[in-house]
Amino acid sequence: MRRILLTIQYNGAGYRGWQRQKNGVSIQAVIEDALNKIVGHKTVIHGSGRTDTGVHAYGQTAHFDTESKLPLYKIIGGVNAFLPSDIRILNAEDVDGDFHARYSTRSKTYVYKMYVSEVDDVFLCSYVHRLRGQLDVESMKAAAKHLVGRHHFDSFMTAGSGVQTTDRTISKLEIKENGGIPKQITITITADGFLYNMVRIITAVLIKVGQGKLTPDDVLRILKARDRSLAPWVAPACGLYLESVEYGN
Amino acid sequence: MRRILLTIQYNGAGYRGWQRQKNGVSIQAVIEDALNKIVGHKTVIHGSGRTDTGVHAYGQTAHFDTESKLPLYKIIGGVNAFLPSDIRILNAEDVDGDFHARYSTRSKTYVYKMYVSEVDDVFLCSYVHRLRGQLDVESMKAAAKHLVGRHHFDSFMTAGSGVQTTDRTISKLEIKENGGIPKQITITITADGFLYNMVRIITAVLIKVGQGKLTPDDVLRILKARDRSLAPWVAPACGLYLESVEYGN
Numbered sequence: 001m002r003r004i005l006l007t008i009q010y011n012g013a014g015y016r017g018w019q020r021q022k023n024g025v026s027i028q029a030v031i032e033d034a035l036n037k038i039v040g041h042k043t044v045i046h047g048s049g050r051t052d053t054g055v056h057a058y059g060q061t062a063h064f065d066t067e068s069k070l071p072l073y074k075i076i077g078g079v080n081a082f083l084p085s086d087i088r089i090l091n092a093e094d095v096d097g098d099f100h101a102r103y104s105t106r107s108k109t110y111v112y113k114m115y116v117s118e119v120d121d122v123f124l125c126s127y128v129h130r131l132r133g134q135l136d137v138e139s140m141k142a143a144a145k146h147l148v149g150r151h152h153f154d155s156f157m158t159a160g161s162g163v164q165t166t167d168r169t170i171s172k173l174e175i176k177e178n179g180g181i182p183k184q185i186t187i188t189i190t191a192d193g194f195l196y197n198m199v200r201i202i203t204a205v206l207i208k209v210g211q212g213k214l215t216p217d218d219v220l221r222i223l224k225a226r227d228r229s230l231a232p233w234v235a236p237a238c239g240l241y242l243e244s245v246e247y248g249n
Numbered sequence: 250m251r252r253i254l255l256t257i258q259y260n261g262a263g264y265r266g267w268q269r270q271k272n273g274v275s276i277q278a279v280i281e282d283a284l285n286k287i288v289g290h291k292t293v294i295h296g297s298g299r300t301d302t303g304v305h306a307y308g309q310t311a312h313f314d315t316e317s318k319l320p321l322y323k324i325i326g327g328v329n330a331f332l333p334s335d336i337r338i339l340n341a342e343d344v345d346g347d348f349h350a351r352y353s354t355r356s357k358t359y360v361y362k363m364y365v366s367e368v369d370d371v372f373l374c375s376y377v378h379r380l381r382g383q384l385d386v387e388s389m390k391a392a393a394k395h396l397v398g399r400h401h402f403d404s405f406m407t408a409g410s411g412v413q414t415t416d417r418t419i420s421k422l423e424i425k426e427n428g429g430i431p432k433q434i435t436i437t438i439t440a441d442g443f444l445y446n447m448v449r450i451i452t453a454v455l456i457k458v459g460q461g462k463l464t465p466d467d468v469l470r471i472l473k474a475r476d477r478s479l480a481p482w483v484a485p486a487c488g489l490y491l492e493s494v495e496y497g498n
Binding site: 010056080085086087088119120121123125127 | 336
């Protein structure tokens with residue numbers, strides 16, 4: 001038996017998320033179908049985690065087991081030939097039998113992209129979330145500092161995910177602004193794990209700060225309260241990207 | 250009677266080109282349908298020119314006549330509310346009755362975008378043309394110099410467009426390379442007019458030069474021969490953008 005780890009890029013705009021499901025086409029199902037044709041048997045791929053409908057990935061990871069002795073480059077090329085152009089295998093590597101794409105994860109990094117414009121940009125609208133008006137990026141950065149470190153993120157979690165604990169460590173929360181037209185703002189978050197919708201809720205809260213509807217101190221108060229009703233917002237899926245999954249020490 | 254000039258941005262990936270037609274949805278038809286609802290009567294918009302299936306625009310222009318006394322900002326906002334998110338009116342302005350979006354044109358600028366990668370980029374594939382291998386951008390720039398100025402561009406025209414003359418003046422032909430990953434190359438061409446498929450054929454020829462399949466001197470020879478059979482290539486529509494239409498002196 002051989003275990004292979006895939007690195008996968010996808011444009012989530014056309015899919016009902018990562019996980020195989022009965023109603024609607026998922027990224028997992030499309031990849032498994034292509035993979036089956038190449039390795040010659042039924043496969044199940046185990047992703048590093050799910051992404052929701054419309055969420056994109058630069059570097060999702062997933063492992064699968066196979067008896068195939070095909071060289072890795074033939075697996076990459078073969079699967080890509082059967083995939084639609086909005087999903088691509090970027091890399092494949094052999095890993096140990098005790099490696100698991102989800103449980104061996106050290107950290108993950110997500111990116112959330114937004115732009116500020118009074119009009120939809122016809123090229124960005126499926127890939128970058130549009131905001132109107134003005135955004136005070138310096139206030140957003142001040143608020144973000146409160147969230148870095150180990151905290152209970154109950155206020156930033158959609159219920160129903162059945163997690164054991166709500167404490168997570170955000171090791172990086174960076175907000176960058178470019179000077180182009182339209183103005184684009186990118187939030188990058190690295191953590192040892194994410195609760196359900198955590199990135200999209202943190203983003204929504206930081207946007208409220210940028211719009212002057214919340215202060216950085218309000219964000220600290222919301223964090224400490226551990227009460228989801230204080231932050232009942234979720235930023236849209238279209239701006240969210242799973243940037244990378246980190247393994248090892 | 251009032252004549253209004255629109256500036257229009259569109260993502261051409263979902264359309265059968267600019268011009269209204271029987272089979273397939275066109276950008277012109279979608280805009281006219283939205284406009285009719287706002288001005289309250291049937292309109293015909295006159296574009297600066299057609300764009301083909303899959304071609305994009307940052308700044309297409311079109312004029313129409315109306316009896317409506319609506320302020321311009323209400324026309325912009327009203328039409329955008331009825332347009333799909335991949336077409337947007339960026340501006341509207343009142344113009345003289347003898348102004349014509351096509352015949353008053355002084356010049357137009359097109360941009361052709363490509364990237365170099367062995368793998369499709371899932372976010373770029375509908376918007377930027379992919380090339381494999383290496384591109385020698387310096388050779389492309391040397392070849393481009395031969396095309397600047399007033400020339401007969403018969404070799405760079407698809408037949409059947411019924412033009413009177415084939416001489417056009419290219420006032421700018423610029424090739425830029427960015428240093429990102431994947432490497433992206435952009436060709437910008439400004440001319441007083443373009444023959445059918447001229448930008449896409451010039452681009453295809455410059456790509457051949459970049460790939461070492463033609464020399465810059467070959468391009469001069471092809472230009473002087475005035476023979477389309479020497480350059481039987483057309484770069485794909487997905488990378489082409491109508492950047493702007495210039496009026497006035």
